[in-house]
Amino acid sequence: MPRTFVIAQGGGPTAVINQTLAGAVAEIERRYPDARILGSRHGVRGIRDGDYVDFSDVPPERMRAIGRTPGAALGSTRDKPDAAYCELVLKGLQKVGADAFIYIGGNDTAGTQQILSDAAGGAIAFVHAPKTIDNDLVENDHTPGFISAGEFVAGAFRSVDLDFRALPGVYVGIVMGRHAGFLTAAAAAWRDDEDDGPHLIYVPERPFSVPRFIDDVRSTLDKYKRCIVAVSEGVTTEDGRALVESLVPADKLERDAHGNIKLSGSDLNMAFERALAEGLPGKRARVDALGYMPRGYIGAINETDSREAYEAGVFAVDTADHGGGSVALQVENGKTVMRRVALSAVAGKTRHMPDDFLLPDANQLSAAGMAYLNRLIPEKYQIGRPFV
Amino acid sequence: MPRTFVIAQGGGPTAVINQTLAGAVAEIERRYPDARILGSRHGVRGIRDGDYVDFSDVPPERMRAIGRTPGAALGSTRDKPDAAYCELVLKGLQKVGADAFIYIGGNDTAGTQQILSDAAGGAIAFVHAPKTIDNDLVENDHTPGFISAGEFVAGAFRSVDLDFRALPGVYVGIVMGRHAGFLTAAAAAWRDDEDDGPHLIYVPERPFSVPRFIDDVRSTLDKYKRCIVAVSEGVTTEDGRALVESLVPADKLERDAHGNIKLSGSDLNMAFERALAEGLPGKRARVDALGYMPRGYIGAINETDSREAYEAGVFAVDTADHGGGSVALQVENGKTVMRRVALSAVAGKTRHMPDDFLLPDANQLSAAGMAYLNRLIPEKYQIGRPFV
Numbered sequence: 161m162p163r164t165f166v167i168a169q170g171g172g173p174t175a176v177i178n179q180t181l182a183g184a185v186a187e188i189e190r191r192y193p194d195a196r197i198l199g200s201r202h203g204v205r206g207i208r209d210g211d212y213v214d215f216s217d218v219p220p221e222r223m224r225a226i227g228r229t230p231g232a233a234l235g236s237t238r239d240k241p242d243a244a245y246c247e248l249v250l251k252g253l254q255k256v257g258a259d260a261f262i263y264i265g266g267n268d269t270a271g272t273q274q275i276l277s278d279a280a281g282g283a284i285a286f287v288h289a290p291k292t293i294d295n296d297l298v299e300n301d302h303t304p305g306f307i308s309a310g311e312f313v314a315g316a317f318r319s320v321d322l323d324f325r326a327l328p329g330v331y332v333g334i335v336m337g338r339h340a341g342f343l344t345a346a347a348a349a350w351r352d353d354e355d356d357g358p359h360l361i362y363v364p365e366r367p368f369s370v371p372r373f374i375d376d377v378r379s380t381l382d383k384y385k386r387c388i389v390a391v392s393e394g395v396t397t398e399d400g401r402a403l404v405e406s407l408v409p410a411d412k413l414e415r416d417a418h419g420n421i422k423l424s425g426s427d428l429n430m431a432f433e434r435a436l437a438e439g440l441p442g443k444r445a446r447v448d449a450l451g452y453m454p455r456g457y458i459g460a461i462n463e464t465d466s467r468e469a470y471e472a473g474v475f476a477v478d479t480a481d482h483g484g485g486s487v488a489l490q491v492e493n494g495k496t497v498m499r500r501v502a503l504s505a506v507a508g509k510t511r512h513m514p515d516d517f518l519l520p521d522a523n524q525l526s527a528a529g530m531a532y533l534n535r536l537i538p539e540k541y542q543i544g545r546p547f548v
Numbered sequence: 549m550p551r552t553f554v555i556a557q558g559g560g561p562t563a564v565i566n567q568t569l570a571g572a573v574a575e576i577e578r579r580y581p582d583a584r585i586l587g588s589r590h591g592v593r594g595i596r597d598g599d600y601v602d603f604s605d606v607p608p609e610r611m612r613a614i615g616r617t618p619g620a621a622l623g624s625t626r627d628k629p630d631a632a633y634c635e636l637v638l639k640g641l642q643k644v645g646a647d648a649f650i651y652i653g654g655n656d657t658a659g660t661q662q663i664l665s666d667a668a669g670g671a672i673a674f675v676h677a678p679k680t681i682d683n684d685l686v687e688n689d690h691t692p693g694f695i696s697a698g699e700f701v702a703g704a705f706r707s708v709d710l711d712f713r714a715l716p717g718v719y720v721g722i723v724m725g726r727h728a729g730f731l732t733a734a735a736a737a738w739r740d741d742e743d744d745g746p747h748l749i750y751v752p753e754r755p756f757s758v759p760r761f762i763d764d765v766r767s768t769l770d771k772y773k774r775c776i777v778a779v780s781e782g783v784t785t786e787d788g789r790a791l792v793e794s795l796v797p798a799d800k801l802e803r804d805a806h807g808n809i810k811l812s813g814s815d816l817n818m819a820f821e822r823a824l825a826e827g828l829p830g831k832r833a834r835v836d837a838l839g840y841m842p843r844g845y846i847g848a849i850n851e852t853d854s855r856e857a858y859e860a861g862v863f864a865v866d867t868a869d870h871g872g873g874s875v876a877l878q879v880e881n882g883k884t885v886m887r888r889v890a891l892s893a894v895a896g897k898t899r900h901m902p903d904d905f906l907l908p909d910a911n912q913l914s915a916a917g918m919a920y921l922n923r924l925i926p927e928k929y930q931i932g933r934p935f936v
Contacts, residue, residue, distance in 0.1 A: 169714070174717070201935065202936065213935045222933070226934070227934075228931075228932065229934070230707055231711050232936065233714075234714075236715050315845065319840070320840055322844060325619060326590075326619050326621075327624050356824045426835060448839035449837075450839075451834070452708055452834070458707045459699075544616065545610070545613075546614070548589055
């Protein structure tokens, strides 16, 4: 009997998550020309509800075009299934006679796969294919989606720095990232010298203090007449609370369906604007969130990232053939290689930015941090040095 | 005696304003190999203060690299000189023996040139070379800087639309533009069909009403399950006040040095978030300002824009040789041509988006609006249609 594969995408879309889908579909078709390949719409929800795309109806040229397109072509979900939900998903998989389920996503997605795998008891191969702009999956050197997002952030901060050389002031750019600072750190990937922005970097791995921030900005202004700041939306204060929590009254804090504080609203922008207006009165300051641009701007899809994301999809099929697991991107002798690791090694765990990526006493990257980022996100543009 | 040219840059930087500088410098060197070319730092302020770059010290390869670099390499200024300030500038120009002053900027910059020209009485040629992402200069079909900015905005909204297909909700993207809606309208330049975002466009040329906005969003959600909105920071309510003015208490409104209400803060984001939370409770909504990215993102410099900006610099030298004036980009037989027009024709005037660029009864582009944008900003990416 021909095999049945189910594929889905979970969590936030990225610039290259569709390459992983395209890679998996192409590899299944290559290995098993008779296989049935079903795409579940909106993550596991489509399996629960029986809502599928049949890839045999999709011509290869459309799949190639989808691979080049940002966003999650199958739709995504933020659902984190509990045991009861997982039971419905398992029933759904059994109903279509699935031999393997490939779920492309971050550590929550790996967690779902582990629950399903434990419940299914070996009858179905559960595969987690990595994707996250946060770069926060353990066992991975880096994750598909991070390089494109990081390149956007590096280019954005280089551009804003040039803008603020022309019209000086303070710029605070808020970058996605709840627990890991890699993407915010990427803002500094193309700094050539001390004078280049971002001059200050604040990540969730280091406690944030408003008075210290104001001091940092003030001394940067003294030196360079402008101050460019990259800050993670997930920065926390000394007491371990999200910065936004210490700045916004408790009854005004927004929370999502999981009870997590919403970091993405304007509260944090507003809080930074107020802190700057109070701490440095009269100083031109602009606070912007980079928002969704890093994770899917169509004009900044990195080729290496794109290729690796495709390869991760290909390797996910191999992983299914070996009974399941998580696909990990590791680096050996300077080359990215794919490895099969246990779902339990990745599920629910967060990889933080190593402490030695930052200088101990300054909010700036260390040589180790720069080396890591330069390897993944090499400088892309040759700029002409301004006269100011 | 060899001629002396002074060049400066004013107003907000763009992705290509340095090409105009590079074009002017190269053309002066070609026409007058002995000429002295001085770059004034931070607009007219450098002339007032005697702060110059001497371009004879700058090698051509650096000028070419600067041309490819966003931001204003000479620095810029928001100063709008009054008569007394202009007198100091005129003295500064006389002190260096200037034969011509080329000032690259928007309509305020043209205004400064007119005051100076009137005061100087013919002894110096005053030239305005156009630049503005707002595309709001009269006499011009379009302005250098607009195409790159528009292409960024078109790509940003295409990307966000793909993101929200995957994870549905409401997205409001706030785009720069105090008086003219061209750049916000560019968000829809690559819409292929009804279902594509942005579904709603709000520009300063049409009065904005919060209740109508909520109704528009609700009916879009009913149709497409998501709603992508592009809104100019300068939208005004029926009474002619800036939207932010009607939403924020008067004592909390921020104003700039000229007394203009600051449109760029988080107040407007917050106001939209609140309006959506009240009007569509429980609905996932995200409000972002695109911020400074459109005007200088290094990864989105359009080649046509770049070339035209350079040509505007070249033509500015010709305009100086004809006694001064404003360089206008006009279109004849489908080709962009440079024309010399009077400073008074451009100075202080604002070109609005033609009313027939929008549909009369919907917040969307008309065929005329689409034709204009498609001509300037042709579709750049071939996307694969998602399955959701």
